[in-house]
Amino acid sequence: MAEEPMSPVPLPEGTASDTTGSRGSRLLGVLTLVGLAALGVLAFVLTDPDVRIHPSTGAEFGQFDAVRMLYVHVPLAVMTYLAYGLCAVASLGVLIRRTPWWDVTAHAAAEVGTVFCGLVLVTGSIWGRPVWNTWWEWGDVRLMTTLVLFLMFAGYLALRRTTGDPRAVSRRAAVVALVAVLDIPLVNRSVEWWENRTLHQQSTLGDLKIEDLTLFTLMLGFLVLGMVLAWLLLHRFRVGWLERAALDHSVAAAIVERRGETPDDELRRAVGDRSPGEPL
Amino acid sequence: MPDPGDKMGPEGDLIDDLTPAPARPESGSVQRRPGAVVVLVVLVAAVVAVLFQTLGDASLFFYEADRAVELRSELDGDRFRVVGTPQPGILEIEVDGGSAVVFTLCAGDVLADVVHLGDPAELFQPGVPVVLQGSWVRGPVPPGLVAPAADGWYLRTDHMVVKHDNDYRGEGAELKACGLPDDNASAGG
Numbered sequence: 001m002a003e004e005p006m007s008p009v010p011l012p013e014g015t016a017s018d019t020t021g022s023r024g025s026r027l028l029g030v031l032t033l034v035g036l037a038a039l040g041v042l043a044f045v046l047t048d049p050d051v052r053i054h055p056s057t058g059a060e061f062g063q064f065d066a067v068r069m070l071y072v073h074v075p076l077a078v079m080t081y082l083a084y085g086l087c088a089v090a091s092l093g094v095l096i097r098r099t100p101w102w103d104v105t106a107h108a109a110a111e112v113g114t115v116f117c118g119l120v121l122v123t124g125s126i127w128g129r130p131v132w133n134t135w136w137e138w139g140d141v142r143l144m145t146t147l148v149l150f151l152m153f154a155g156y157l158a159l160r161r162t163t164g165d166p167r168a169v170s171r172r173a174a175v176v177a178l179v180a181v182l183d184i185p186l187v188n189r190s191v192e193w194w195e196n197r198t199l200h201q202q203s204t205l206g207d208l209k210i211e212d213l214t215l216f217t218l219m220l221g222f223l224v225l226g227m228v229l230a231w232l233l234l235h236r237f238r239v240g241w242l243e244r245a246a247l248d249h250s251v252a253a254a255i256v257e258r259r260g261e262t263p264d265d266e267l268r269r270a271v272g273d274r275s276p277g278e279p280l
Numbered sequence: 281m282p283d284p285g286d287k288m289g290p291e292g293d294l295i296d297d298l299t300p301a302p303a304r305p306e307s308g309s310v311q312r313r314p315g316a317v318v319v320l321v322v323l324v325a326a327v328v329a330v331l332f333q334t335l336g337d338a339s340l341f342f343y344e345a346d347r348a349v350e351l352r353s354e355l356d357g358d359r360f361r362v363v364g365t366p367q368p369g370i371l372e373i374e375v376d377g378g379s380a381v382v383f384t385l386c387a388g389d390v391l392a393d394v395v396h397l398g399d400p401a402e403l404f405q406p407g408v409p410v411v412l413q414g415s416w417v418r419g420p421v422p423p424g425l426v427a428p429a430a431d432g433w434y435l436r437t438d439h440m441v442v443k444h445d446n447d448y449r450g451e452g453a454e455l456k457a458c459g460l461p462d463d464n465a466s467a468g469g
Contacts, residue, residue, distance in 0.1 A: 141341070182328075202446045209448060210449065
């Protein structure tokens with residue numbers, strides 16, 4: 001069956017479109033920077049360390065200053081879920097609609113999500129050393145499922161680079177993304193499903209075991225890290241779109257060049273249905 | 281501007297009807313390799329199988345101390361993880377030229393004595409649960425524990441991590457009691 005003629009991604013004209021910035025994205029960027037500064041002040045200066053008095057021993061216990069990693073680590077994890085969720089939705093769009101818009105969106109979300117997921121692992125490890133007494137604990141369900149999630153999407157990104165033309169593997173990459181995203185419920189619910197069988201603590205927000213400035217700072221962390229995610233997604237999408245346009249443009253240019261190298265009579269034989277003298 | 285309606289080909293690539301058709305080794309290769317898709321599916325299934333197998337093992341990531349006591353005959357000689365709450369009265373001793381701590385672990389109303397080789401965790405203290413890795417050893421523990429299990433066995437461990445709770449409230453935080461009177465079961469911190 002003949003394929004429906006497709007239109008390539010247009011290359012932006014002029015210098016005005018040759019940037020990933022816009023008035024809206026710049027405003028978002030400024031607000032994000034302000035938010036990050038506020039989050040830093042709240043997380044590292046204004047909030048108290050986690051110090052409690054043990055009811056039976058009377059000794060101080062808690063996470064002490066390590067608790068400050070909470071304000072970054074937890075929002076990073078949630079934003080990872082969002083980014084990968086967006087990748088899954090866009091991957092469905094790739095399979096159903098077969099449009100480059102969905103494909104570029106899926107790629108951008110996977111890439112930014114993998115950066116966030118990597119940061120989740122790093123910040124968790126930094127937190128775990130003083131609190132747990134270990135950088136990493138093999139066998140812990142939360143840690144392992146998160147690592148698997150990171151590796152699967154790293155594989156997704158690797159798959160997209162297996163050819164010089166990312167368009168050639170977009171559908172396979174979409175399938176990989178849809179499989180990989182199935183790990184997210186396991187990551188999120190592991191500490192509940194395997195309660196008392198994991199080193200990782202259970203959900204704090206679900207049981208509302210957080211309050212006052214600690215809660216406010218955590219909520220601010222969600223907002224600010226969400227803005228970071230949005231900013232990165234926006235720009236990565238625009239970069240991806242420009243890459244796609246440049247790729248399409250180079251293919252079109254190569255075809256035109258190839259035409260120029262091919263004698264007219266060969267082209268006419270190839271075309272077959274054009275009369276002599278008719279412009280090719 | 282990008283639009284979700286912009287179309288591309290069946291392999292995600294853009295099809296151009298200009299002639300002569302340009303050589304497309306990548307997409308051509310994909311179309312000629314349906315087996316590659318099968319291999320990919322098999323690999324994904326393998327990853328999922330490994331994942332679930334890992335989760336199955338991890339569901340026994342550690343035993344509660346009372347369960348470890350219950351399974352002591354089965355676990356004899358095996359290396360395993362155990363979780364429990366250290367009781368007050370921690371001894372620091374020297375074993376084979378190295379430092380060690382001796383204490384009693386508690387889960388529910390069951391006690392188990394522990395000789396932990398090496399330095400304990402930074403946040404290790406009575407009343408805060410820990411996960412230990414080691415094995416059962418038959419024999420007495422050094423004297424001096426406040427309320428030892430003294431059942432002729434002890435856990436000889438060399439890996440300790442602290443299992444922190446999920447409570448960040450300054451007041452009203454609860455701690456699970458272990459081997460303590462009810463009036464100490466929970467309290468504001």
